[in-house]
Amino acid sequence: MHPENHLALHHARAAELRAEADAYRLAAAARHPRRPRDLCTRLGWALVEVGLRLAAAPKAAAAIP
Structure with a gap:
């Protein structure tokens, strides 16, 4: 795989994981008030x-x- 393609896929996957983590944090905060x-x-x-x-x-x- 070409290095630029690999890097682009890495950035896309990292953005997806960040979005999932943010959604999880919001859901956890809604379930359990601090x-x-x-x-x-x-x-x-x-x-x-x-x-x-x-x-x-x-x-x-x-x-x-």
């Missing part, structure tokens, strides 16, 4: 931290005379 992940993440880690402190509290309280 929620504030930053807030959920921070809340989750805060709960983990509280749980770890509660789990470690009896050992620390038993060491104090």
